[in-house]
Structure formats: C-alpha cells, structure tokens
Amino acid sequence: MSQTLTMVTSNANKAREVAAFFGGAIEVSHVALEIPELRSEDVRVIAREKARYAYDHIHRPLIVDDTAFSINALKGFPGPYAAYVLSTIGNTGVLRLMDGVQDRTARFTTAIAFSDESGIEVFSGTIEGRIIHGTRGTGGFGYDPIFEVGEKTLAEIPLEEKSAISHRAKALSAFSTWFMNRQDPGLRDTNR
Template sequence: MKLTVVTSNAHKAEEVAAFFGGIAEIDHVSMDIPEYRYPKVREIAEEKARDAYRALRRPVIVDDTGFFIDALNGFPGPNAAYVFETIGNQGILKLMDGMTDRRAHFETVVAYASKEEVKSFQGTIEGTIVQPKGREGFGYDPIFLYEGRTLAEIPLDEKSTISHRARALAAFRGWIISAGEPAGD
C-alpha cells in the first residue's frame, strides 16, 4: 500500500513514515496548503485534504493539530501553528506565568481524501505545560509533559506509538484495514 502524505513539515512526514513502517510505503509531498481559520480542527483538516486532493488528483492524507491549554480557555486551539510561529514556547510560558492550572491537550485530526470521499480520524493526548526539556520532536513538544516526560524527551519511534498524531493515524489505519486498501484514482 502507498500513502501520499501532504505536509510542508518534514517532521510530521517522518512521524507518519515511522508509524506506518512495514505497513505502507509513504510518499511525502511538501506542499503549502492554506491554514484555514475554522473553530474545529476536524474542519481544517478536511478542507486541507480536499485542497491537496484537488491539486494532486490522487488519494492523500493530511493532518491538522490543535493545542488546547485549559487555563487559557483552550488557546491557542486550532491556531497552534500560527501561535507557535508568532510567540513560540517562550510566549506560551509567559502567558501562563503564575498560573497553577497547567493542564493541556493536543488534538490531531488526520483527513483522507479521494475522488469518492473525505474521511477524518481524531487522536488526543492529555498532559501539562512545563519548562522546556528534551531535544527530540518539534513545536510545543519541549513544554508538553506526558506521563513524566515531555514529548521532546521521547524518542521518535516511541512517540510514533503514543502521540496524538499516532492515535489519529491508528484510527485511520483501522479504517483502511477494515475497508480494504483505498483505491487509487
């Protein structure tokens, strides 16, 4: 089976490839897709998948991730990429200065688009915000503590089995297996 992963983020493509190692051949297409401003991560992922399918004319998967901090009323939410590019981890930590509620979660939605349909699959992971630790990962990974380690302290092969993206990809993989290999266009 061959899956075309569309993302301009090489780290995401590596994580997807590690997750599907031995199951599927991953074709990475680096393509800028508009960052939609919908209130739900699912809506953004599905629209990005439609755009990628229209551009490539073959079945694709894309994902979108939201980062939700309880004490900040869910901010940055589905705007996680923009907020990271704008204020980064230090900006998030500054916003949380003095706050005792450090709970947060990631939500990733993987969307698959073909000529016939768009399907989406969600994965979440709960954790807390901490001072940066670790050298693995990318984005908010150094400040997100999950079960005693930040995501940046977890090696990619392990992270690829437990992360929010891994959970969404596992749901997608389950659908592929139950539905049979998606047909090419």
C-alpha cells in the same frame, strides 16, 4: 506488497513521524504543498478542507492533518492556531503566558483527513498532558519540549515511542484500521 499513501504537509517532521508510525506497513511519500487554511475552531473541519484542496491539486490518495494545542487555563488557546502562535511567540511566549498559572493541563488534538477519488474520511486523536515550567528534551518539534505526558516531555520521548502514543498516533491508528480494512464504500463521505 505494502500500500502507498502520500502525506501532504509543509512540515517534514510530521511526514517522518507518520512514516515511523506505519513502520513500512504503508509506504508513505511526502509532498510539501502550501495549503490555505480555513478558519474554524474544529480541527476536523480544517483537516477536511485541507484534504479537499490537496486532492484537487495532486490527484492521488493522500492524508493531511491539522492539530490543535489547547491549554485549559487559557480557555483553549491557542487551539487550532497552534502553528501561528508557535511561529510568532514560540514556546518562550507560551511559557510567559503561563507564568504563575496553577492549572497547567493541556491537550493536543489531531485530525487526519484521507482523500481519494471516492471522497474524504476524517479521524481524530487526543493526548492529555501538562505544560511544564521550562523546556526539556532535544527530540520532537513544535510544543514537544514544553508538553509533558507522564514524567517526560514529548521532546524526551524517542520518535518510535512517540509515534505509538501521541495524538497523531491515535488519529493515525483509527485511520490505519479503517484504511487497511476498508471494504464498504457506502460509509464514505463523498461531499466534495
């Protein structure tokens, strides 16, 4: 019998990616809940507060995530404000900011926060890559068409493969290992 978990996000693409990651080992339901975001440079802090808010509203075991997209040449911009930057200037604006820039290295960091009646646990994962000069690929979402890992953008990588290598996959892998084996409640962060 598989365990059930709720993914709380307003982004249905993230919920699909999470469900694909677990491949049925954990049944993932989706709740779209608008969550006010704490301002912080640390996605772990933001994810923790999102989990606290979500659990206080839906009262069932859940996960939330928060992602930073950090471009080295732009001193880490947009960082944890990636969603806002995407909704305002988009990939086209980011590519304009990168015009003529030699150092195109960047990284995604995702923090997954789990919350239930016992408290909150946070797990993170990072993937390194580079910003390409245009867009490539039709899959994925967000910055995927401009972020290259190896020879492909995340938008060119099939969902099943992306679900195994992405920043979110790394955070989910750490979470999954803990979740499937959690026996020691003494390790819980119960600060609500």
